[in-house]
Structure formats: C-alpha cells, structure tokens
Amino acid sequence: MGFGKKLLAAGVVAAGAGVLAVAPRPGFDKRNHDVPEVPDVPYAHRGLHDAGSGLVAGYEAESGDYVDLARRMAVQAGYGSADFAGPIAPENSLASFAAAAEAGYGIELDLQLTVDGQVVVVHDSDLERVAGDPRRVADLTYEELTAIPLFPAPAKPGDAEAKPLDAAPATAPEGYYQHVPLFSDVLKVVDGRVPIIVEYKFDGFDWSDRDDELMEKGDALLSAYAGPYVIESFHPGAVNWYKQNRPEANRGQLADFASFGTDKKAVTEWMAGLLAFDWLSRPDFIAYDWHGGDTPQVRLARAMGATTVSWTVRSSAELGESEPYFDRFIFEAFVPRKA
Known part of the structure; x- marks a missing residue:
C-alpha cells in the first residue's frame, strides 16, 4: 500500500477520534526541544513582488502601492533600475526576497x-x-532554469501572467531579468534579516525517494542557516519528517477548504482540510486559507495551542475580516502595517 493510501486509511480512523485528530504538538514537547515561536511579523507571499501571484483583477485599489514598494525596495537592494520597464522583482526571485528584507517583512517561499x-x-x-514555458521544474537542470526569465512579457509592472513561448530558450537572454533561484542563494540574500516560512512542495500525497531527497537537502541548508525560520507543508508526511528528524524546528501544517469528492485524491484533500491528519504531524502552527478562520477545526486547533497563520491575504479588508481568527498572516497585493 502506497503512502497516500495509508494516509487516507489512517485519516479515516483519526477523523473519528475528533479532538485528538487536530491536536497540535503538546506544550511540554515544545519546551523540551526549545522550539521557537513563529515570529510575529507580516510575511510577504513569495517575496515582495511586482509580477506574479495576487496581482490580478479585483485588487487594483491597493496593489499599485504594493508594486511600487516592491520595485523601490528591489532597486534599493541593488536589483534593476527605477526606469526599467519590465518586472524587477517577480514572485519567488532573489529580487523579491531582497525587496521584502529591505522593507522589513518576513518571507514565505x-x-x-x-x-x-x-x-x-x-x-x-x-x-x-x-x-510561459510548459516544462516541469523536476525535468530541468538548474543551469537550464537560469536561462528562463520569470514573467518576461508583457513588460509592464504588475503583470500577473507571462507570455507563452513559441520555443524554449537555448541561451540566456541579454539584459536584466530574474530566474528561478537556488535556495542557498536565497538564504544568502536574506541573511537572517527577516524570518522566513519555508514550504516543502509536493505533487499529491504519495511519497518517493525524491521526496526524501528534497526533505534532506532542504533541511541541510536550513540547519546551516543562522536566521529565524519555520517550515510548513500541505503534505503531513513532510511535517512528520520534521517531527521525527528535527523536533527542535517549528513545523506547520498547511490546509484549506476542499469540496468532498469520491476519488482518493479528493477525499484525502477534503480530510486534510479538516486537519484530520494533524495526529501524524502534530504541528506547532496551522497555516490555513484566510477564509477558514472561523471553521470548527481551525478554532479547535487554536484553542488547543496551535498558532494560526492565514494565507494569502490580499487587501486591508481581507486582513480585517480574518484577523480575529489568526495570530500571523501571509500577504500580497497590498501594503500592510508592521507588527
């Protein structure tokens, strides 16, 4: 039986246990391992960026100031120039992380x-x-990634989508651009100036040797890093990896709403949204879709000691609506106040 099937079967049993299923890590365990809290700062989603996630219709009222800040801070950090026409700090780029650090915001990546x-x-x-390139990250080398500009066109600040390519680039283009960065380089850029929330990404809920490799290599980089960080994942197996291997690290379970479906993946996602797998990961914090702060599972987890983190808040109005239910927040597309 694969990990995903085992997870689903165990989740059904755990869901029946109700309160025990969503319980976070016990306080005595946190004290025994001297686990830090999630630092109390706003976290910039994929860095402070002028192209990418969240810069879409419906958020224009505040996103202009946000884009202006991202560009200004990136230039201040030494990326691009004020008169550059295209994106200076696209999402999840070195420039976007430098911009967030310059502005004093935490970072989620x-x-x-x-x-x-x-x-x-x-x-x-x-x-x-x-x-605009259909190739998968898992099929590309890092050297190949360095030749692919992030959000290359249309070239105006705030664009949310890249122009599809007619053909993959053979060589790096001339002029300024940002590409998918190495995590090690991101850590050098941030250099402990602001805290980071590190998400381990997976396709679905199965598990492979490659997933172990990601966990081991990501953790090795974080173990050598002197700055403040916490980790999170939608995959309870990844959070459990930290439970088993790095109990001194603050770990978080990502989750959101999911409609009930009949196939294995849909049922697993629905149960994950109910926090029915927290018995496996015993997280220190719950990172939940900001719409779901008032759900019974989030309220219960918070009442039992879990820190709650909302994602992704894209306006002052959304922050005001969700703030009563969350202790920290991840934002984009508007400029929030600092703690």
Missing part, C-alpha cells in the same frame, strides 16, 4: 527539486504561468 538534485525556490510544478 516554496521549495522544489530540479532533475539534477538542486533545491530551488519556485511554486508551480511547471513554468507555464511564471515564464
């Missing part, structure tokens, strides 16, 4: 593995949305 075993920072499993 995503880890994946290239075909040559490099830990890189990118959200999607392929490059279609961020670069």
Whole structure:
C-alpha cells in the first residue's frame, strides 16, 4: 500500500477520534526541544513582488502601492533600475526576497527539486504561468532554469501572467531579468534579516525517494542557516519528517477548504482540510486559507495551542475580516502595517 493510501486509511480512523485528530504538538514537547515561536511579523507571499501571484483583477485599489514598494525596495537592494520597464522583482526571485528584507517583512517561499538534485525556490510544478514555458521544474537542470526569465512579457509592472513561448530558450537572454533561484542563494540574500516560512512542495500525497531527497537537502541548508525560520507543508508526511528528524524546528501544517469528492485524491484533500491528519504531524502552527478562520477545526486547533497563520491575504479588508481568527498572516497585493 502506497503512502497516500495509508494516509487516507489512517485519516479515516483519526477523523473519528475528533479532538485528538487536530491536536497540535503538546506544550511540554515544545519546551523540551526549545522550539521557537513563529515570529510575529507580516510575511510577504513569495517575496515582495511586482509580477506574479495576487496581482490580478479585483485588487487594483491597493496593489499599485504594493508594486511600487516592491520595485523601490528591489532597486534599493541593488536589483534593476527605477526606469526599467519590465518586472524587477517577480514572485519567488532573489529580487523579491531582497525587496521584502529591505522593507522589513518576513518571507514565505516554496521549495522544489530540479532533475539534477538542486533545491530551488519556485511554486508551480511547471513554468507555464511564471515564464510561459510548459516544462516541469523536476525535468530541468538548474543551469537550464537560469536561462528562463520569470514573467518576461508583457513588460509592464504588475503583470500577473507571462507570455507563452513559441520555443524554449537555448541561451540566456541579454539584459536584466530574474530566474528561478537556488535556495542557498536565497538564504544568502536574506541573511537572517527577516524570518522566513519555508514550504516543502509536493505533487499529491504519495511519497518517493525524491521526496526524501528534497526533505534532506532542504533541511541541510536550513540547519546551516543562522536566521529565524519555520517550515510548513500541505503534505503531513513532510511535517512528520520534521517531527521525527528535527523536533527542535517549528513545523506547520498547511490546509484549506476542499469540496468532498469520491476519488482518493479528493477525499484525502477534503480530510486534510479538516486537519484530520494533524495526529501524524502534530504541528506547532496551522497555516490555513484566510477564509477558514472561523471553521470548527481551525478554532479547535487554536484553542488547543496551535498558532494560526492565514494565507494569502490580499487587501486591508481581507486582513480585517480574518484577523480575529489568526495570530500571523501571509500577504500580497497590498501594503500592510508592521507588527
């Protein structure tokens, strides 16, 4: 039986246990391992960026100021120039992380593995949305990734989508651009100036040797890093990996709403949204879709001691609506106050 099937079967049993299923890590265990709290700062989703996630219709009222800040902070950090026409700091780029650090915001980012075993920072499993390139990150080397500009066109600040390519680039283009970065380079850029939330990304709920490789290599980089960080994942197996191997690290279970479906993947996602797998990961914090703060499972987990983190808040109004239910928040598309 694969890991996903075992997880589903165990989740059914755990869900029946109710309160015990969603219980976070016990306080005595946190004290025994001297686990730090999630630092109390706003976290910039995929960095402070001028192209990418959240810069879409419906958020124009505040996103202009956000884009202006991202560009200004990136230039201040030494990336691009004020008169550059295209994106200076696209999502999950070195420039976006430098911009967030310059502005004093925490950072949320995503880890994946290239075909040559490099830990890189990118959200999607392929490059279609961020670069107009349909190839998967897992099928590309890091060297190949360095030749692919993030959000290359249309070239104006705030664009949310990249122009599809007619053909994959053979060589790096001339001029300024940002590409998918190595996680090690991101850590050098941030250099402990602000805290980071590190998400381990997976396709579905199965598990392979490659997933072990991502966990081991990502953790090795974090273990050598002196700055403040916490980890999170939608996959309870990844959070459980930290429970078993790095109990001193603050670990978080990502979850969101999911409609009930009849296939294995849909049922597993629905149960994960109910936090029915927290018995396995025993997280220190719950990172939940901001719409779900008032759900019974989130309220219960918080009452039992879990820190709650909302994602992804995209306006002052959304922050005001969700703030009563969450202790921390991940944001984009507007400029929030600092703690």
